[in-house]
Amino acid sequence: MPKLIRLHGQAADWANDSFVLVGEEDAVPASGDVILSLARFQAEGAALLDDGRSVGVVLESDQAVEDLAYDLPRLSLVALRFPKFRDGRAYTSARLLRERFGFGGEIRAVGDVNREQAGFFVRCGFDAFEPADGSTPEQWLAAAHRFRHVYQRGADGREPAFVERNG
Amino acid sequence: MYRYDAIDRAFVQDRTAEFAGQVVRRLAGEITEDQFKPLRLMNGLYLQLHAYMLRVSVPYGTLSSVQLKKLAHIARTYDKGYGHFTTRQNIQFHWIKLADTPAILGELAMVEMHALQTSGNCIRNITSDPRAGATAEEIDDPRVWSELIRQWSAIHPEFSFLPRKFKIAVTAAPQDRTAAKLHDIGLLLRRARDGSLGFEVIAGGGMGRTPYVGPTIREFLPAHHLLSYLEAILRVYNRHGRRDNIYKARIKILVAQLGAEEFARQVEAEWEAMDRPSVDAPDTELARIRGFFNPPGFAVLPPKSEVFEGAKADPAFARFVRNNVHAHKQPGYAIVDISLKAPGETPGDATADQMDAIADLAERFSLDEIRVTHEQNLVLPHVRLDDVPAVFATLKAIGLSTPNINLVSDIIACPGLDYCALANARAIPVAQDIATRFADPERAELIGELKIKISGCINACGHHHVGHIGILGVDKKGEEFYQFTLGGSAAEDAEVGKILGPGLPANRVGDAVETLVDVYLRERKDGERFLDTYRRTGLTPFKEAVYAEAH
Numbered sequence: 187m188p189k190l191i192r193l194h195g196q197a198a199d200w201a202n203d204s205f206v207l208v209g210e211e212d213a214v215p216a217s218g219d220v221i222l223s224l225a226r227f228q229a230e231g232a233a234l235l236d237d238g239r240s241v242g243v244v245l246e247s248d249q250a251v252e253d254l255a256y257d258l259p260r261l262s263l264v265a266l267r268f269p270k271f272r273d274g275r276a277y278t279s280a281r282l283l284r285e286r287f288g289f290g291g292e293i294r295a296v297g298d299v300n301r302e303q304a305g306f307f308v309r310c311g312f313d314a315f316e317p318a319d320g321s322t323p324e325q326w327l328a329a330a331h332r333f334r335h336v337y338q339r340g341a342d343g344r345e346p347a348f349v350e351r352n353g
Numbered sequence: 354m355y356r357y358d359a360i361d362r363a364f365v366q367d368r369t370a371e372f373a374g375q376v377v378r379r380l381a382g383e384i385t386e387d388q389f390k391p392l393r394l395m396n397g398l399y400l401q402l403h404a405y406m407l408r409v410s411v412p413y414g415t416l417s418s419v420q421l422k423k424l425a426h427i428a429r430t431y432d433k434g435y436g437h438f439t440t441r442q443n444i445q446f447h448w449i450k451l452a453d454t455p456a457i458l459g460e461l462a463m464v465e466m467h468a469l470q471t472s473g474n475c476i477r478n479i480t481s482d483p484r485a486g487a488t489a490e491e492i493d494d495p496r497v498w499s500e501l502i503r504q505w506s507a508i509h510p511e512f513s514f515l516p517r518k519f520k521i522a523v524t525a526a527p528q529d530r531t532a533a534k535l536h537d538i539g540l541l542l543r544r545a546r547d548g549s550l551g552f553e554v555i556a557g558g559g560m561g562r563t564p565y566v567g568p569t570i571r572e573f574l575p576a577h578h579l580l581s582y583l584e585a586i587l588r589v590y591n592r593h594g595r596r597d598n599i600y601k602a603r604i605k606i607l608v609a610q611l612g613a614e615e616f617a618r619q620v621e622a623e624w625e626a627m628d629r630p631s632v633d634a635p636d637t638e639l640a641r642i643r644g645f646f647n648p649p650g651f652a653v654l655p656p657k658s659e660v661f662e663g664a665k666a667d668p669a670f671a672r673f674v675r676n677n678v679h680a681h682k683q684p685g686y687a688i689v690d691i692s693l694k695a696p697g698e699t700p701g702d703a704t705a706d707q708m709d710a711i712a713d714l715a716e717r718f719s720l721d722e723i724r725v726t727h728e729q730n731l732v733l734p735h736v737r738l739d740d741v742p743a744v745f746a747t748l749k750a751i752g753l754s755t756p757n758i759n760l761v762s763d764i765i766a767c768p769g770l771d772y773c774a775l776a777n778a779r780a781i782p783v784a785q786d787i788a789t790r791f792a793d794p795e796r797a798e799l800i801g802e803l804k805i806k807i808s809g810c811i812n813a814c815g816h817h818h819v820g821h822i823g824i825l826g827v828d829k830k831g832e833e834f835y836q837f838t839l840g841g842s843a844a845e846d847a848e849v850g851k852i853l854g855p856g857l858p859a860n861r862v863g864d865a866v867e868t869l870v871d872v873y874l875r876e877r878k879d880g881e882r883f884l885d886t887y888r889r890t891g892l893t894p895f896k897e898a899v900y901a902e903a904h
């Protein structure tokens with residue numbers, strides 16, 4: 187089972203992950219929290235939610251967050267997959283989830299997820315990570331906070347340089 | 354010039370520390386070359402045929418004397434004593450040791466420089482007019498906006514893993530010296546009828562194997578919305594640009610496939626949906642940046658200089674003035690171009706000693722400023738007319754007084770097979786051969802403006818598509834061949850050149866260029882440049898002459 191790092195404000199630690207990622211071919215387990223693909227969610231999600239189950243959706247990097255817009259208030263988490271380190275589409279997805287759709291649940295980075303991306307993840311609104319490079323929460327946190335200043339607004343609420351300068 | 358404040362300084366220090374840590378991990382074997390590659394690329398470090406190459410960012414082509422001296426020092430200490438100025442207004446060092454890179458980045462940080470985002474699929478160094486702040490042609494100072502974009506794009510959280518690299522040009526003069534229409538985004542400063550400032554926005558231009566002159570996607574964008582509009586363009590591109598094929602991943606392909614109108618519609622829709630005030634920089638920040646680009650203390654001088662006029666008695670000086678010296682907006686001043694294209698030399702190369710000497714000249718005579726042009730030359734932007742003879746004398750002493758700006762021997766060439774692992778053919782020796790053939794300055798002046806651009810492969814780093822004469826290295830069964838294009842332009846009348854005919858073997862390239870020039874001299878009418886004659890006559894006379902010889 188992949189290990190999960192979760193961010194709490196300025197801290198990060200190992201998290202107990204109650205969610206099970208349901209494979210494309212697998213049946214949904216009889217109980218417990220699940221993460222479904224977009225297609226499976228559209229077919230089976232409503233029933234699960236009506237049963238009071240906690241449900242998350244994993245989006246591939248070519249799937250649009252807009253397709254989830256009306257369901258977001260009922261979702262516990264959205265996992266965004268990085269098929270490769272260099273595929274940066276999910277950064278946009280995360281920002282849209284936070285800034286345009288006001289999603290307050292967990293946004294989890296899965297796939298080719300490495301410490302060197304930590305700063306980008308955090309700035310775009312991710313707050314949970316399945317590191318593929320064996321990073322510890324301490325290493326993750328250090329990597330995420332390498333820069334004392336930033337130059338643009340992101341989804342993390344940090345003040346950009348042009349605000350600091352006026353302050 | 355822009356000066357770092359405490360925030361900018363801390364940012365570059367943090368970046369240098371980050372990369373130093375990554376290099377230590379690589380040297381200790383904690384990370385593989387595969388894992389290291391994207392990290393070093395974010396810091397401008399390439400692995401080339403013979404060694405590492407470090408590309409240092411020269412922000413929108415502006416340098417101070419201290420910065421140029423630091424580059425000279427790096428060339429001397431960590432390289433073989435020279436550096437190479439690129440078509441992106443940057444400088445490259447081709448013989449770097451990995452273990453030295455943290456030290457080099459540390460040295461650069463001391464003079465407010467870095468190698469950040471000079472490679473990788475991110476927003477690269479901003480291109481701007483090398484005559485900014487010196488030419489009377491411009492309606493605003495493009496450096497203000499270039500600096501704003503530089504900061505906004507620095508480690509952008511959303512746009513650092515784009516489908517492909519991304520280049521932005523800003524210009525404010527009707528004469529385009531930035532190749533704006535061949536950038537991923539070209540920003541042309543405009544004034545509305547009410548006097549307010551804005552941009553004509555061009556998107557989807559580019560070279561490479563499918564060259565496009567970019568279409569205008571917005572006629573007038575109010576200037577204070579620049580960052581939010583850029584963010585909208587980048588977001589549409591980041592989401593929808595192709596990632597399955599490296600050759601189709603640039604924004605030009607997306608714009609061409611959607612059509613300029615549909616692309617513009619998607620950008621506008623994204624922009625409408627965006628919380629613009631949170632993205633756009635406040636007026637206070639614009640004013641702060643603008644303050645750094647106030648006129649740098651020009652003296653009040655008569656518009657004519659007797660010293661300057663008198664020196665023209667020397668024909669060599671007079672020739673230098675005709676070709677390398679340009680009008681300045683301030684009476685009594687001139688813009689002086691320094692050609693890095695001495696016949697027989699590598700286009701764009703400068704030795705450490707030359708860099709030091711130019712830095713001294715700038716300090717004494719050009720209000721401490723130097724510019725880099727995308728045509729791989731340097732500029733002293735603010736020289737008193739009285740001082741031009743002294744500047745010329747020094748340049749002559751260090752071998753940099755070649756009076757060939759925009760002439761046939763002012764050739765752009767990529768590094769080609771001498772350095773680049775992707776090359777099909779050599780580019781530098783071809784440039785050297787052509788420049789040597791046209792080394793007679795009298796003949797070169799007679800021929801007039803003629804831009805030759807050479808690339809060693811279809812990636813087009815030598816901008817061959819937009820050369821008046823373009824030369825592209827191709828591989829024919831393991832042999833170096835060269836394909837000619839005619840009629841390209843990177844300026845305000847941007848156009849992609851047309852293929853002349855079948856590729857030529859290396860030993861015929863120089864003769865072919867001479868033939869093309871002869872046809873032009875034969876056909877030209879009063880005042881026509883090579884490009885004008887070509888546009889009037891079309892390919893045929895040129896083609897006939899070059900291929901007639903083959904039989």
Ligand code: SF4
Pocket residue numbers: 767768769770773774775776777780808809810811812813814815
């Ligand atoms: S055009 Fe080709 S050969 Fe020349 S530098 Fe670019 S990649 Fe290398």
